[in-house]
Amino acid sequence: MTRFVPVREIAHLRLALPPHDRWIDELTWIPASATEIHLAARYYPIAVRIEDQKPRLGLIIGRRYLARALLDPTGVWRGAYRPVGLRCFPFEAPDIGDNPLSDILIDADSEYLSPMSGTPIVDEAGRPGRMLTELHRLFKLMKRGQESFGRALDQYLVGGLLVPFIDGDTPVADHGQPLYIINPARFAQMEHTGLAAMARHDFLSVDVAIACQFSLQNLRPEYRPKDTGRHGRPGVEPFSPGMDTTMIDDLSLVLDDGELISVAGIDIMRSVNRHEPA
Amino acid sequence: MEVPHSIVPSDAPPGSTPLLFEHPIALEKDVLRRRIYAPLAYAPVRNAAVVPIVHTECLTLASWFPLVWQRRQATVEFVAIRALLNDQRAQPPAARALLPLLLYAYPFVFDPRQPVRTDSPRMLDDVFADAPTDIGASITTVHRKLARATTGRFRLLDRFAHESVVTAAIGSALAELDVLEPWPLKFDIGGNRVEIPDLLVIRPSAFEGGHFSRLLGSYGVPCARMLGLHRISLFRAGVLLGMAKTFFRDIQAAADEAGGQQTPPSAIAADTPVGPVPS
Numbered sequence: 001m002t003r004f005v006p007v008r009e010i011a012h013l014r015l016a017l018p019p020h021d022r023w024i025d026e027l028t029w030i031p032a033s034a035t036e037i038h039l040a041a042r043y044y045p046i047a048v049r050i051e052d053q054k055p056r057l058g059l060i061i062g063r064r065y066l067a068r069a070l071l072d073p074t075g076v077w078r079g080a081y082r083p084v085g086l087r088c089f090p091f092e093a094p095d096i097g098d099n100p101l102s103d104i105l106i107d108a109d110s111e112y113l114s115p116m117s118g119t120p121i122v123d124e125a126g127r128p129g130r131m132l133t134e135l136h137r138l139f140k141l142m143k144r145g146q147e148s149f150g151r152a153l154d155q156y157l158v159g160g161l162l163v164p165f166i167d168g169d170t171p172v173a174d175h176g177q178p179l180y181i182i183n184p185a186r187f188a189q190m191e192h193t194g195l196a197a198m199a200r201h202d203f204l205s206v207d208v209a210i211a212c213q214f215s216l217q218n219l220r221p222e223y224r225p226k227d228t229g230r231h232g233r234p235g236v237e238p239f240s241p242g243m244d245t246t247m248i249d250d251l252s253l254v255l256d257d258g259e260l261i262s263v264a265g266i267d268i269m270r271s272v273n274r275h276e277p278a
Numbered sequence: 279m280e281v282p283h284s285i286v287p288s289d290a291p292p293g294s295t296p297l298l299f300e301h302p303i304a305l306e307k308d309v310l311r312r313r314i315y316a317p318l319a320y321a322p323v324r325n326a327a328v329v330p331i332v333h334t335e336c337l338t339l340a341s342w343f344p345l346v347w348q349r350r351q352a353t354v355e356f357v358a359i360r361a362l363l364n365d366q367r368a369q370p371p372a373a374r375a376l377l378p379l380l381l382y383a384y385p386f387v388f389d390p391r392q393p394v395r396t397d398s399p400r401m402l403d404d405v406f407a408d409a410p411t412d413i414g415a416s417i418t419t420v421h422r423k424l425a426r427a428t429t430g431r432f433r434l435l436d437r438f439a440h441e442s443v444v445t446a447a448i449g450s451a452l453a454e455l456d457v458l459e460p461w462p463l464k465f466d467i468g469g470n471r472v473e474i475p476d477l478l479v480i481r482p483s484a485f486e487g488g489h490f491s492r493l494l495g496s497y498g499v500p501c502a503r504m505l506g507l508h509r510i511s512l513f514r515a516g517v518l519l520g521m522a523k524t525f526f527r528d529i530q531a532a533a534d535e536a537g538g539q540q541t542p543p544s545a546i547a548a549d550t551p552v553g554p555v556p557s
Binding site: 039188190200202211 | 492495
Protein backbone atom coordinates (compact mmCIF):
# COMPACT_ATOMS: atom_id res chain seq x y z
CA MET A 1 0.00 0.00 0.00
CA THR A 2 1.25 3.49 -0.88
CA ARG A 3 2.41 5.46 2.16
CA PHE A 4 3.12 9.11 1.37
CA VAL A 5 5.54 10.86 3.70
CA PRO A 6 7.15 14.31 3.70
CA VAL A 7 10.48 14.25 1.91
CA ARG A 8 12.11 15.27 5.18
CA GLU A 9 11.68 11.66 6.27
CA ILE A 10 13.57 10.29 3.29
CA ALA A 11 16.00 13.19 2.85
CA HIS A 12 18.97 10.86 3.21
CA LEU A 13 17.96 9.15 -0.06
CA ARG A 14 18.38 10.26 -3.67
CA LEU A 15 15.91 10.52 -6.53
CA ALA A 16 16.78 7.99 -9.23
CA LEU A 17 14.37 8.26 -12.15
CA PRO A 18 14.65 5.61 -14.86
CA PRO A 19 16.19 6.52 -18.25
CA HIS A 20 12.82 5.97 -19.93
CA ASP A 21 9.42 7.54 -19.31
CA ARG A 22 7.26 4.43 -19.34
CA TRP A 23 5.89 5.32 -15.93
CA ILE A 24 3.80 7.92 -17.77
CA ASP A 25 1.77 5.10 -19.29
CA GLU A 26 0.35 4.40 -15.84
CA LEU A 27 -1.24 7.86 -15.64
CA THR A 28 -4.58 9.07 -17.02
CA TRP A 29 -4.82 12.71 -15.93
CA ILE A 30 -2.57 15.29 -14.29
CA PRO A 31 -3.43 18.73 -12.88
CA ALA A 32 -2.43 21.76 -14.96
CA SER A 33 -0.85 25.08 -14.10
CA ALA A 34 -2.45 28.34 -15.23
CA THR A 35 0.87 29.35 -16.79
CA GLU A 36 0.93 26.43 -19.21
CA ILE A 37 -2.64 26.11 -20.38
CA HIS A 38 -2.15 27.87 -23.74
CA LEU A 39 0.84 25.75 -24.67
CA ALA A 40 -0.38 22.48 -23.20
CA ALA A 41 -3.65 22.77 -25.14
CA ARG A 42 -1.67 22.12 -28.32
CA TYR A 43 -0.58 18.67 -27.14
CA TYR A 44 -3.07 17.39 -24.54
CA PRO A 45 -6.84 17.26 -24.19
CA ILE A 46 -7.89 19.43 -21.28
CA ALA A 47 -10.28 17.77 -18.83
CA VAL A 48 -11.89 18.66 -15.53
CA ARG A 49 -11.75 16.23 -12.61
CA ILE A 50 -14.47 16.68 -10.04
CA GLU A 51 -13.50 15.70 -6.53
CA ASP A 52 -15.78 16.35 -3.56
CA GLN A 53 -17.89 18.63 -5.75
CA LYS A 54 -14.77 20.67 -6.48
CA PRO A 55 -13.61 20.90 -10.12
CA ARG A 56 -9.89 20.79 -10.99
CA LEU A 57 -8.46 21.56 -14.41
CA GLY A 58 -5.91 19.18 -15.86
CA LEU A 59 -4.61 17.31 -18.87
CA ILE A 60 -5.47 13.87 -20.16
CA ILE A 61 -2.25 11.96 -20.74
CA GLY A 62 -3.62 8.41 -20.88
CA ARG A 63 -2.06 6.72 -23.87
CA ARG A 64 -5.26 5.12 -25.08
CA TYR A 65 -6.98 8.50 -25.45
CA LEU A 66 -4.29 10.55 -27.18
CA ALA A 67 -4.19 11.08 -30.94
CA ARG A 68 -0.38 11.14 -30.88
CA ALA A 69 1.86 9.03 -28.67
CA LEU A 70 3.99 10.85 -26.12
CA LEU A 71 6.69 8.17 -26.05
CA ASP A 72 8.58 6.41 -28.80
CA PRO A 73 8.67 2.60 -28.89
CA THR A 74 11.65 2.57 -26.52
CA GLY A 75 9.75 4.60 -23.94
CA VAL A 76 11.64 7.85 -24.57
CA TRP A 77 9.83 11.19 -24.62
CA ARG A 78 9.15 12.22 -28.23
CA GLY A 79 9.53 15.95 -27.73
CA ALA A 80 6.09 17.44 -27.08
CA TYR A 81 5.76 20.09 -24.40
CA ARG A 82 6.30 18.43 -21.01
CA PRO A 83 3.67 19.70 -18.59
CA VAL A 84 4.37 20.83 -15.04
CA GLY A 85 2.41 17.90 -13.61
CA LEU A 86 4.83 15.43 -15.20
CA ARG A 87 7.85 17.41 -14.14
CA CYS A 88 6.73 16.94 -10.53
CA PHE A 89 6.65 13.13 -10.70
CA PRO A 90 6.85 11.12 -8.43
CA PHE A 91 6.13 13.74 -5.77
CA GLU A 92 2.85 15.16 -4.51
CA ALA A 93 1.98 18.27 -2.54
CA PRO A 94 -1.64 18.30 -1.38
CA ASP A 95 -1.05 21.34 0.86
CA ILE A 96 1.65 23.68 -0.29
CA GLY A 97 3.15 26.13 2.18
CA ASP A 98 6.63 27.58 2.60
CA ASN A 99 8.62 24.52 3.56
CA PRO A 100 9.59 22.18 0.72
CA LEU A 101 10.75 19.49 3.12
CA SER A 102 7.36 19.15 4.77
CA ASP A 103 5.07 20.28 1.91
CA ILE A 104 6.30 17.79 -0.68
CA LEU A 105 5.41 14.15 -0.22
CA ILE A 106 6.60 10.92 -1.77
CA ASP A 107 5.76 7.26 -1.41
CA ALA A 108 8.15 6.05 1.29
CA ASP A 109 8.61 2.81 -0.64
CA SER A 110 8.97 4.46 -4.04
CA GLU A 111 11.12 2.52 -6.48
CA TYR A 112 12.59 5.85 -7.56
CA LEU A 113 14.41 6.41 -4.26
CA SER A 114 17.94 5.16 -3.94
CA PRO A 115 20.49 5.32 -1.12
CA MET A 116 23.43 5.56 -3.53
CA SER A 117 22.67 6.97 -6.98
CA GLY A 118 20.58 9.80 -8.38
CA THR A 119 19.90 13.44 -7.55
CA PRO A 120 20.29 14.48 -3.90
CA ILE A 121 17.11 15.73 -2.26
CA VAL A 122 18.90 17.99 0.20
CA ASP A 123 22.29 19.69 0.09
CA GLU A 124 25.21 19.00 2.42
CA ALA A 125 23.71 21.28 5.05
CA GLY A 126 20.38 19.48 4.97
CA ARG A 127 18.62 22.32 3.16
CA PRO A 128 16.34 21.66 0.18
CA GLY A 129 18.46 20.99 -2.90
CA ARG A 130 17.97 22.72 -6.25
CA MET A 131 15.66 20.01 -7.50
CA LEU A 132 13.42 20.22 -4.45
CA THR A 133 13.34 24.01 -4.57
CA GLU A 134 12.26 23.91 -8.22
CA LEU A 135 9.62 21.29 -7.42
CA HIS A 136 8.25 23.50 -4.68
CA ARG A 137 7.96 26.38 -7.15
CA LEU A 138 6.11 24.18 -9.63
CA PHE A 139 3.70 22.90 -6.98
CA LYS A 140 3.00 26.49 -5.96
CA LEU A 141 2.34 27.36 -9.59
CA MET A 142 -0.15 24.52 -9.85
CA LYS A 143 -1.87 25.50 -6.65
CA ARG A 144 -2.22 29.12 -7.79
CA GLY A 145 -3.54 27.85 -11.11
CA GLN A 146 -6.20 25.71 -9.51
CA GLU A 147 -7.29 28.62 -7.34
CA SER A 148 -7.59 30.91 -10.33
CA PHE A 149 -9.43 28.27 -12.39
CA GLY A 150 -12.04 27.66 -9.68
CA ARG A 151 -14.49 30.41 -10.64
CA ALA A 152 -14.17 29.65 -14.35
CA LEU A 153 -14.88 25.96 -13.86
CA ASP A 154 -17.89 26.74 -11.68
CA GLN A 155 -19.25 28.84 -14.54
CA TYR A 156 -18.92 25.87 -16.87
CA LEU A 157 -20.84 23.68 -14.44
CA VAL A 158 -23.58 26.28 -14.09
CA GLY A 159 -23.77 26.76 -17.84
CA GLY A 160 -23.81 23.03 -18.60
CA LEU A 161 -20.70 23.37 -20.75
CA LEU A 162 -19.13 20.16 -19.48
CA VAL A 163 -19.98 16.62 -20.50
CA PRO A 164 -18.65 13.36 -19.07
CA PHE A 165 -15.57 12.02 -20.80
CA ILE A 166 -16.78 8.68 -22.11
CA ASP A 167 -14.95 5.55 -23.19
CA GLY A 168 -17.56 3.55 -25.08
CA ASP A 169 -20.45 3.69 -22.65
CA THR A 170 -18.29 4.04 -19.58
CA PRO A 171 -17.41 7.34 -17.94
CA VAL A 172 -13.65 7.71 -17.61
CA ALA A 173 -12.32 8.33 -14.12
CA ASP A 174 -8.96 9.17 -12.62
CA HIS A 175 -8.37 7.75 -9.14
CA GLY A 176 -12.10 7.06 -8.97
CA GLN A 177 -13.04 10.68 -9.76
CA PRO A 178 -14.97 11.32 -13.00
CA LEU A 179 -13.45 13.37 -15.81
CA TYR A 180 -15.35 15.94 -17.86
CA ILE A 181 -14.54 17.71 -21.10
CA ILE A 182 -16.06 20.75 -22.70
CA ASN A 183 -18.93 20.34 -25.13
CA PRO A 184 -17.96 22.51 -28.14
CA ALA A 185 -21.48 22.48 -29.57
CA ARG A 186 -22.91 23.91 -26.37
CA PHE A 187 -20.19 26.52 -26.23
CA ALA A 188 -20.94 27.44 -29.85
CA GLN A 189 -24.56 28.05 -28.87
CA MET A 190 -23.74 30.46 -26.07
CA GLU A 191 -25.62 33.71 -26.24
CA HIS A 192 -23.61 36.88 -26.63
CA THR A 193 -24.86 38.14 -23.29
CA GLY A 194 -23.68 34.96 -21.59
CA LEU A 195 -20.20 35.34 -23.00
CA ALA A 196 -20.14 38.99 -22.02
CA ALA A 197 -21.05 38.01 -18.46
CA MET A 198 -18.29 35.40 -18.36
CA ALA A 199 -15.76 38.09 -19.32
CA ARG A 200 -17.16 40.78 -17.05
CA HIS A 201 -14.19 40.74 -14.65
CA ASP A 202 -11.48 39.06 -16.67
CA PHE A 203 -11.03 36.91 -19.75
CA LEU A 204 -9.96 33.72 -17.94
CA SER A 205 -13.16 31.69 -18.14
CA VAL A 206 -13.60 32.40 -21.86
CA ASP A 207 -9.89 31.86 -22.43
CA VAL A 208 -9.86 28.45 -20.75
CA ALA A 209 -13.07 27.38 -22.52
CA ILE A 210 -11.48 28.13 -25.89
CA ALA A 211 -8.31 26.28 -24.87
CA CYS A 212 -10.44 23.31 -23.80
CA GLN A 213 -12.22 23.28 -27.14
CA PHE A 214 -8.97 23.63 -29.09
CA SER A 215 -7.37 20.84 -27.06
CA LEU A 216 -9.97 18.26 -28.11
CA GLN A 217 -8.10 17.75 -31.38
CA ASN A 218 -5.55 15.85 -29.30
CA LEU A 219 -8.11 13.16 -28.51
CA ARG A 220 -8.48 10.18 -30.77
CA PRO A 221 -11.58 10.81 -32.87
CA GLU A 222 -13.62 8.12 -31.13
CA TYR A 223 -13.23 9.94 -27.81
CA ARG A 224 -14.23 13.39 -29.03
CA PRO A 225 -17.60 14.61 -27.78
CA LYS A 226 -20.53 13.94 -30.04
CA ASP A 227 -22.45 16.84 -31.43
CA THR A 228 -24.81 17.44 -28.52
CA GLY A 229 -26.58 20.75 -28.24
CA ARG A 230 -28.06 22.66 -25.36
CA HIS A 231 -30.98 20.33 -24.90
CA GLY A 232 -29.01 17.18 -25.38
CA ARG A 233 -30.37 16.68 -28.86
CA PRO A 234 -27.80 15.50 -31.31
CA GLY A 235 -27.38 17.59 -34.40
CA VAL A 236 -28.81 20.80 -32.99
CA GLU A 237 -25.83 22.68 -34.30
CA PRO A 238 -22.83 21.23 -36.04
CA PHE A 239 -19.35 21.79 -34.76
CA SER A 240 -17.96 24.97 -36.13
CA PRO A 241 -16.33 24.58 -39.54
CA GLY A 242 -13.00 25.21 -37.86
CA MET A 243 -13.50 22.21 -35.62
CA ASP A 244 -12.87 19.91 -38.52
CA THR A 245 -9.37 18.88 -37.55
CA THR A 246 -9.12 16.08 -40.05
CA MET A 247 -6.35 17.81 -41.91
CA ILE A 248 -4.28 18.24 -38.80
CA ASP A 249 -4.76 14.67 -37.70
CA ASP A 250 -3.69 13.43 -41.07
CA LEU A 251 -0.42 15.28 -40.83
CA SER A 252 2.35 13.52 -39.03
CA LEU A 253 4.03 15.58 -36.37
CA VAL A 254 7.57 16.60 -37.11
CA LEU A 255 10.04 15.89 -34.38
CA ASP A 256 11.02 19.48 -33.85
CA ASP A 257 7.48 20.68 -33.39
CA GLY A 258 7.92 20.62 -29.64
CA GLU A 259 9.12 23.66 -27.79
CA LEU A 260 12.72 22.74 -28.42
CA ILE A 261 13.58 26.31 -29.25
CA SER A 262 14.03 28.44 -26.20
CA VAL A 263 11.91 31.45 -26.98
CA ALA A 264 13.05 32.94 -23.69
CA GLY A 265 16.59 33.04 -25.04
CA ILE A 266 15.70 35.33 -27.89
CA ASP A 267 15.64 38.86 -26.63
CA ILE A 268 13.82 40.25 -29.64
CA MET A 269 10.91 37.92 -28.94
CA ARG A 270 9.75 39.96 -25.99
CA SER A 271 6.11 39.72 -26.84
CA VAL A 272 6.26 35.98 -27.22
CA ASN A 273 8.10 35.77 -23.96
CA ARG A 274 5.25 37.28 -22.05
CA HIS A 275 3.10 34.38 -23.06
CA GLU A 276 5.56 31.67 -22.17
CA PRO A 277 4.69 29.55 -19.17
CA ALA A 278 6.91 29.67 -16.15
CA MET B 279 17.98 30.81 -54.14
CA GLU B 280 14.46 31.76 -55.10
CA VAL B 281 13.72 35.42 -54.73
CA PRO B 282 11.13 35.89 -51.97
CA HIS B 283 7.66 36.68 -53.17
CA SER B 284 5.71 39.68 -52.17
CA ILE B 285 2.05 39.12 -51.43
CA VAL B 286 1.22 42.75 -50.84
CA PRO B 287 1.53 45.13 -53.76
CA SER B 288 3.16 48.38 -52.75
CA ASP B 289 0.77 50.36 -54.94
CA ALA B 290 -2.39 48.98 -53.35
CA PRO B 291 -4.87 51.80 -52.83
CA PRO B 292 -5.67 52.86 -49.25
CA GLY B 293 -8.46 50.88 -47.67
CA SER B 294 -8.19 47.99 -50.06
CA THR B 295 -7.65 44.53 -48.68
CA PRO B 296 -4.37 43.10 -49.90
CA LEU B 297 -4.93 39.62 -51.18
CA LEU B 298 -2.66 37.09 -52.64
CA PHE B 299 -2.09 37.98 -56.27
CA GLU B 300 0.53 38.92 -58.79
CA HIS B 301 -1.37 40.01 -61.91
CA PRO B 302 -5.13 39.80 -61.36
CA ILE B 303 -7.15 40.04 -64.57
CA ALA B 304 -10.86 40.14 -65.27
CA LEU B 305 -12.70 36.88 -65.80
CA GLU B 306 -13.95 37.49 -69.30
CA LYS B 307 -13.52 36.48 -72.92
CA ASP B 308 -10.60 34.14 -73.61
CA VAL B 309 -9.58 34.10 -69.97
CA LEU B 310 -12.60 31.90 -69.29
CA ARG B 311 -11.10 29.19 -71.50
CA ARG B 312 -7.93 28.85 -69.47
CA ARG B 313 -7.11 25.87 -67.29
CA ILE B 314 -6.69 26.04 -63.54
CA TYR B 315 -4.75 23.63 -61.33
CA ALA B 316 -4.65 22.51 -57.72
CA PRO B 317 -3.72 25.44 -55.44
CA LEU B 318 -0.34 23.97 -54.53
CA ALA B 319 0.62 23.97 -58.22
CA TYR B 320 1.13 27.75 -57.90
CA ALA B 321 4.24 29.23 -56.32
CA PRO B 322 2.37 32.09 -54.56
CA VAL B 323 0.21 29.54 -52.74
CA ARG B 324 3.17 27.47 -51.66
CA ASN B 325 5.34 30.38 -50.61
CA ALA B 326 3.14 33.12 -49.19
CA ALA B 327 4.18 33.76 -45.60
CA VAL B 328 1.40 36.10 -44.48
CA VAL B 329 -2.15 35.31 -45.53
CA PRO B 330 -5.40 37.07 -44.54
CA ILE B 331 -7.83 34.73 -42.76
CA VAL B 332 -11.33 34.78 -41.30
CA HIS B 333 -12.56 33.85 -37.84
CA THR B 334 -13.80 30.35 -38.67
CA GLU B 335 -10.29 29.26 -39.66
CA CYS B 336 -8.78 29.87 -36.23
CA LEU B 337 -9.35 26.44 -34.72
CA THR B 338 -7.53 24.70 -37.52
CA LEU B 339 -4.74 27.17 -38.19
CA ALA B 340 -3.82 27.96 -34.57
CA SER B 341 -2.18 24.55 -34.29
CA TRP B 342 0.55 25.60 -36.68
CA PHE B 343 0.69 29.33 -37.27
CA PRO B 344 0.63 32.51 -35.19
CA LEU B 345 -2.69 34.27 -35.84
CA VAL B 346 -2.24 38.00 -35.41
CA TRP B 347 -3.24 41.31 -36.93
CA GLN B 348 -1.30 43.32 -39.49
CA ARG B 349 -1.67 47.05 -39.86
CA ARG B 350 -2.72 48.19 -43.34
CA GLN B 351 -2.97 51.93 -43.59
CA ALA B 352 -5.93 52.82 -41.39
CA THR B 353 -7.15 49.25 -40.91
CA VAL B 354 -5.95 46.07 -39.25
CA GLU B 355 -6.21 42.73 -40.95
CA PHE B 356 -6.37 39.29 -39.31
CA VAL B 357 -3.60 37.13 -40.77
CA ALA B 358 -1.88 33.78 -40.38
CA ILE B 359 1.93 33.76 -40.33
CA ARG B 360 2.94 30.58 -42.16
CA ALA B 361 6.67 31.31 -42.09
CA LEU B 362 9.14 34.11 -41.50
CA LEU B 363 10.03 34.09 -45.19
CA ASN B 364 8.09 33.87 -48.42
CA ASP B 365 9.39 30.40 -49.12
CA GLN B 366 7.65 27.10 -48.56
CA ARG B 367 10.86 25.59 -47.22
CA ALA B 368 10.60 27.92 -44.23
CA GLN B 369 7.18 26.53 -43.26
CA PRO B 370 6.79 23.60 -40.83
CA PRO B 371 6.90 20.55 -43.14
CA ALA B 372 3.81 18.97 -41.65
CA ALA B 373 1.78 22.13 -42.23
CA ARG B 374 2.73 22.85 -45.84
CA ALA B 375 -0.47 21.29 -47.14
CA LEU B 376 -2.64 23.09 -44.59
CA LEU B 377 -3.84 26.11 -46.49
CA PRO B 378 -5.82 29.10 -45.33
CA LEU B 379 -9.20 29.43 -47.05
CA LEU B 380 -8.06 32.14 -49.42
CA LEU B 381 -5.30 29.94 -50.81
CA TYR B 382 -7.69 27.09 -51.47
CA ALA B 383 -9.56 29.45 -53.79
CA TYR B 384 -6.45 30.38 -55.79
CA PRO B 385 -5.88 31.30 -58.62
CA PHE B 386 -9.18 33.12 -58.19
CA VAL B 387 -8.78 36.27 -56.15
CA PHE B 388 -10.78 39.33 -55.20
CA ASP B 389 -10.40 42.58 -57.05
CA PRO B 390 -7.50 44.19 -55.18
CA ARG B 391 -8.67 47.71 -56.03
CA GLN B 392 -11.54 47.60 -53.58
CA PRO B 393 -12.27 46.26 -50.10
CA VAL B 394 -13.63 42.73 -49.95
CA ARG B 395 -17.41 42.61 -49.94
CA THR B 396 -19.79 39.80 -50.62
CA ASP B 397 -20.37 41.26 -54.08
CA SER B 398 -16.69 41.92 -54.82
CA PRO B 399 -15.73 40.88 -58.36
CA ARG B 400 -13.79 37.65 -58.66
CA MET B 401 -10.67 37.79 -60.77
CA LEU B 402 -8.03 35.41 -62.03
CA ASP B 403 -4.42 35.81 -61.00
CA ASP B 404 -2.54 35.64 -64.26
CA VAL B 405 0.25 33.35 -63.15
CA PHE B 406 1.91 30.24 -64.45
CA ALA B 407 1.28 27.00 -62.56
CA ASP B 408 4.89 25.95 -62.13
CA ALA B 409 4.25 22.66 -60.33
CA PRO B 410 1.08 21.04 -61.71
CA THR B 411 0.32 17.56 -60.46
CA ASP B 412 -2.49 16.83 -62.91
CA ILE B 413 -3.98 18.11 -66.15
CA GLY B 414 -6.07 20.68 -64.33
CA ALA B 415 -9.53 21.80 -65.36
CA SER B 416 -10.87 24.54 -67.59
CA ILE B 417 -12.60 27.50 -65.96
CA THR B 418 -15.67 26.96 -68.12
CA THR B 419 -17.02 23.88 -69.80
CA VAL B 420 -17.59 23.47 -73.51
CA HIS B 421 -21.16 24.54 -72.82
CA ARG B 422 -19.84 27.83 -71.47
CA LYS B 423 -20.88 27.03 -67.92
CA LEU B 424 -18.58 27.41 -64.96
CA ALA B 425 -16.76 24.15 -64.30
CA ARG B 426 -17.04 22.44 -60.94
CA ALA B 427 -13.46 23.36 -60.05
CA THR B 428 -14.41 26.99 -60.62
CA THR B 429 -17.68 27.01 -58.70
CA GLY B 430 -16.03 25.20 -55.78
CA ARG B 431 -13.38 27.89 -55.48
CA PHE B 432 -15.92 30.66 -55.94
CA ARG B 433 -17.83 29.21 -52.99
CA LEU B 434 -14.67 29.49 -50.89
CA LEU B 435 -14.31 33.12 -51.92
CA ASP B 436 -17.97 33.67 -51.05
CA ARG B 437 -17.40 32.19 -47.62
CA PHE B 438 -14.30 34.30 -47.10
CA ALA B 439 -16.12 37.47 -48.14
CA HIS B 440 -19.08 36.65 -45.90
CA GLU B 441 -16.98 35.90 -42.83
CA SER B 442 -14.50 38.70 -43.40
CA VAL B 443 -17.24 41.18 -42.46
CA VAL B 444 -17.33 40.00 -38.82
CA THR B 445 -13.59 39.32 -38.77
CA ALA B 446 -12.79 42.85 -39.89
CA ALA B 447 -15.33 44.36 -37.49
CA ILE B 448 -13.72 42.54 -34.54
CA GLY B 449 -10.27 43.72 -35.65
CA SER B 450 -11.48 47.30 -35.89
CA ALA B 451 -13.12 47.05 -32.47
CA LEU B 452 -9.84 45.80 -30.96
CA ALA B 453 -7.99 48.72 -32.53
CA GLU B 454 -10.57 51.13 -31.11
CA LEU B 455 -10.20 49.54 -27.68
CA ASP B 456 -6.48 50.30 -27.96
CA VAL B 457 -5.48 46.80 -26.83
CA LEU B 458 -3.20 46.03 -29.78
CA GLU B 459 0.55 46.47 -29.52
CA PRO B 460 3.38 45.92 -32.03
CA TRP B 461 4.79 42.42 -32.33
CA PRO B 462 8.34 42.73 -33.60
CA LEU B 463 9.04 39.60 -35.61
CA LYS B 464 12.53 40.70 -36.55
CA PHE B 465 15.59 38.50 -36.52
CA ASP B 466 19.15 38.30 -37.63
CA ILE B 467 19.76 34.71 -38.58
CA GLY B 468 23.40 34.18 -39.42
CA GLY B 469 23.66 37.59 -41.03
CA ASN B 470 20.32 37.35 -42.80
CA ARG B 471 17.85 39.99 -41.71
CA VAL B 472 14.34 38.62 -41.52
CA GLU B 473 11.41 40.83 -40.67
CA ILE B 474 7.66 40.80 -41.00
CA PRO B 475 6.57 44.37 -40.39
CA ASP B 476 3.45 45.94 -38.92
CA LEU B 477 2.26 42.94 -36.92
CA LEU B 478 0.05 43.50 -33.91
CA VAL B 479 -0.94 41.33 -30.95
CA ILE B 480 -3.26 41.90 -28.04
CA ARG B 481 -1.44 43.36 -25.05
CA PRO B 482 -1.28 40.58 -22.41
CA SER B 483 -2.46 42.90 -19.65
CA ALA B 484 -5.70 43.53 -21.57
CA PHE B 485 -6.84 40.01 -20.73
CA GLU B 486 -6.68 40.69 -17.02
CA GLY B 487 -9.61 43.08 -16.82
CA GLY B 488 -13.08 43.11 -18.29
CA HIS B 489 -12.00 44.92 -21.48
CA PHE B 490 -13.50 42.32 -23.79
CA SER B 491 -16.89 41.93 -22.15
CA ARG B 492 -18.61 44.46 -24.39
CA LEU B 493 -16.87 43.05 -27.47
CA LEU B 494 -18.09 39.54 -26.66
CA GLY B 495 -21.55 40.95 -26.09
CA SER B 496 -21.49 42.32 -29.62
CA TYR B 497 -19.77 39.53 -31.53
CA GLY B 498 -20.21 36.42 -29.39
CA VAL B 499 -18.44 33.12 -30.06
CA PRO B 500 -16.51 34.23 -33.20
CA CYS B 501 -14.88 36.93 -31.12
CA ALA B 502 -14.15 34.53 -28.23
CA ARG B 503 -12.45 32.15 -30.64
CA MET B 504 -10.38 34.85 -32.29
CA LEU B 505 -9.15 36.19 -28.96
CA GLY B 506 -8.49 32.83 -27.32
CA LEU B 507 -6.88 31.16 -30.30
CA HIS B 508 -4.79 34.24 -31.02
CA ARG B 509 -3.16 33.75 -27.59
CA ILE B 510 -2.68 30.03 -28.08
CA SER B 511 -1.23 30.48 -31.57
CA LEU B 512 1.58 32.82 -30.51
CA PHE B 513 3.58 29.84 -29.27
CA ARG B 514 4.00 28.73 -32.87
CA ALA B 515 6.43 31.61 -33.44
CA GLY B 516 9.20 29.52 -31.91
CA VAL B 517 8.65 26.80 -34.50
CA LEU B 518 8.74 29.33 -37.34
CA LEU B 519 12.01 30.73 -36.05
CA GLY B 520 13.46 27.22 -35.93
CA MET B 521 12.31 26.61 -39.50
CA ALA B 522 13.86 29.88 -40.70
CA LYS B 523 17.18 28.90 -39.12
CA THR B 524 16.99 25.50 -40.80
CA PHE B 525 16.16 27.19 -44.10
CA PHE B 526 19.24 29.42 -44.03
CA ARG B 527 21.45 26.59 -42.79
CA ASP B 528 20.34 24.37 -45.66
CA ILE B 529 20.87 27.15 -48.19
CA GLN B 530 24.36 27.74 -46.84
CA ALA B 531 25.13 24.03 -46.86
CA ALA B 532 23.99 23.78 -50.48
CA ALA B 533 26.16 26.75 -51.40
CA ASP B 534 29.16 25.24 -49.64
CA GLU B 535 28.61 21.95 -51.39
CA ALA B 536 28.48 23.73 -54.73
CA GLY B 537 31.84 25.29 -53.97
CA GLY B 538 30.50 28.79 -53.61
CA GLN B 539 28.81 28.71 -56.99
CA GLN B 540 25.50 29.76 -55.47
CA THR B 541 24.82 33.16 -54.04
CA PRO B 542 25.01 32.97 -50.25
CA PRO B 543 21.75 33.96 -48.60
CA SER B 544 23.32 36.86 -46.74
CA ALA B 545 23.99 38.63 -50.04
CA ILE B 546 20.30 38.46 -50.83
CA ALA B 547 18.73 39.11 -47.51
CA ALA B 548 21.13 41.22 -45.46
CA ASP B 549 19.82 44.59 -46.56
CA THR B 550 16.37 43.63 -47.69
CA PRO B 551 13.54 42.77 -45.33
CA VAL B 552 12.37 39.32 -46.21
CA GLY B 553 8.63 38.84 -46.18
CA PRO B 554 5.77 40.96 -47.37
CA VAL B 555 6.58 44.40 -48.60
CA PRO B 556 5.52 47.01 -46.03
CA SER B 557 2.25 48.67 -46.78
